[in-house]
Amino acid sequence: xxxxxxxxxxxxxxxxxxxxxxxxxxxxxxxxxxxxxxxxxxxxxxxxxxxxxxxxxxxxxxxxxxxxxxxxxxxxxxxxxxxxxxxxxxxxxxxxxxxxxxxxxxxxxxxxxxxxxxxxxxxxxxxxxxxxxxxxxxxxxxxxxxxxxxxxxxxxxxxxxxxxxxxxxxxxxxxxxxxxxxxxxxxxxxxxxxxxxxxxxxxxxxxxxxxxxxxxxxxxxxxxxxxxxxxxxxxxxxxxxxxxxxxxxxxxxxxxxxxxxxxxxxxxxxxxxxxxxxxxxxxxxxxxxxxxxxxxxxxxxxxxxxxxxxxxxxxxxxxxxxxxxxxxxxxxxxxxxxxxxxxxxxxxxxxxxxxxxxxxxxxxxxxxxx
Numbered sequence: 001x002x003x004x005x006x007x008x009x010x011x012x013x014x015x016x017x018x019x020x021x022x023x024x025x026x027x028x029x030x031x032x033x034x035x036x037x038x039x040x041x042x043x044x045x046x047x048x049x050x051x052x053x054x055x056x057x058x059x060x061x062x063x064x065x066x067x068x069x070x071x072x073x074x075x076x077x078x079x080x081x082x083x084x085x086x087x088x089x090x091x092x093x094x095x096x097x098x099x100x101x102x103x104x105x106x107x108x109x110x111x112x113x114x115x116x117x118x119x120x121x122x123x124x125x126x127x128x129x130x131x132x133x134x135x136x137x138x139x140x141x142x143x144x145x146x147x148x149x150x151x152x153x154x155x156x157x158x159x160x161x162x163x164x165x166x167x168x169x170x171x172x173x174x175x176x177x178x179x180x181x182x183x184x185x186x187x188x189x190x191x192x193x194x195x196x197x198x199x200x201x202x203x204x205x206x207x208x209x210x211x212x213x214x215x216x217x218x219x220x221x222x223x224x225x226x227x228x229x230x231x232x233x234x235x236x237x238x239x240x241x242x243x244x245x246x247x248x249x250x251x252x253x254x255x256x257x258x259x260x261x262x263x264x265x266x267x268x269x270x271x272x273x274x275x276x277x278x279x280x281x282x283x284x285x286x287x288x289x290x291x292x293x294x295x296x297x298x299x300x301x302x303x304x305x306x307x308x309x310x311x312x313x314x315x316x317x318x319x320x321x322x323x324x325x326x327x328x329x330x331x332x333x334x335x336x337x338x339x340x341x342x343x344x345x346x347x348x349x350x351x352x353x354x355x356x357x358x359x360x361x362x363x364x365x366x367x368x369x370x
Contacts, residue, residue: 058113286324
């Protein structure tokens with residue numbers, strides 16, 4: 001490893017290198033700043049800040065970190081990054097993107113700007129120049145197991161409400177075929193409790209052998225996105241071991257973010273395939289529908305449409321199943337102009353609604369206007 005006087009720089013570079021691959025290097029070399037990613041970025045369109053352009057962030061990292069270590073001059077005589085210049089654009093790195101990946105689909109060279117941003121944030125976070133509320137959010141997530149600082153016992157509070165309505169919710173059933181991984185939002189936000197209650201009701205109605213986890217914590221995926229590679233890896237290992245102990249065959253996720261963490265980053269960082277099947281809730285529902293176990297009625301005589309969650313389509317490539325389920329109960333389905341690969345972000349994601357709510361709201365308004 002290169003040696004610099006600043007220990008923080010050493011640590012940041014060492015940690016970033018754990019995530020970096022030849023792909024990241026090629027993306028940094030290939031970008032010609034054509035600007036197509038700028039036109040695709042919902043945050044740039046909504047906020048109109050030129051530093052929010054994905055190509056700007058890539059160039060910043062290339063000039064101040066990559067080239068000084070691996071560029072022509074860097075190979076001959078490495079030099080430390082200019083932390084003052086990097087810190088100047090801290091907002092662009094953390095408040096100008098929520099990993100919707102729309103820019104990834106617009107790049108003619110196949111550059112994955114979202115992956116590059118994880119690399120950039122890993123350096124920012126470990127060198128100590130990330131925004132203070134990012135460190136606070138990560139610490140809270142690690143301490144409490146969720147980004148809201150809620151007690152762990154409250155994660156199954158929705159179960160009591162479900163049982164009041166006569167819905168049985170099995171907990172920590174070893175050997176269950178399916179684990180329903182509820183996720184932080186649906187578990188802690190009371191106004192979303194209808195989601196896990198409905199899932200539980202459906203699981204029971206199709207006679208699924210299922211369970212939930214009493215000590216389910218954050219999937220850890222977003223900690224990686226924020227730059228804490230080490231803590232994310234610890235959570236990844238912990239969650240996989242927990243599920244292995246229950247000997248589960250399938251894990252069903254309601255949250256697309258948790259799903260992408262398990263199907264992409266978990267095997268990538270852990271270096272091995274997961275010992276269980278991973279499905280999104282809509283995939284599981286569609287399976288049961290096709291098997292004839294889930295009976296659906298055409299109950300809605302109104303025109304409906306569907307918003308493709310960024311993670312669900314662009315990262316998990318799931319688009320058919322939710323549409324088929326909707327059409328089964330509401331035949332008058334209308335596809336949006338901006339859908340599937342062209343869908344716009346809702347404004348949430350990567351805790352941007354907590355870290356930079358003003359920017360998040362602007363993107364939400366943009367999406368709602370469509």
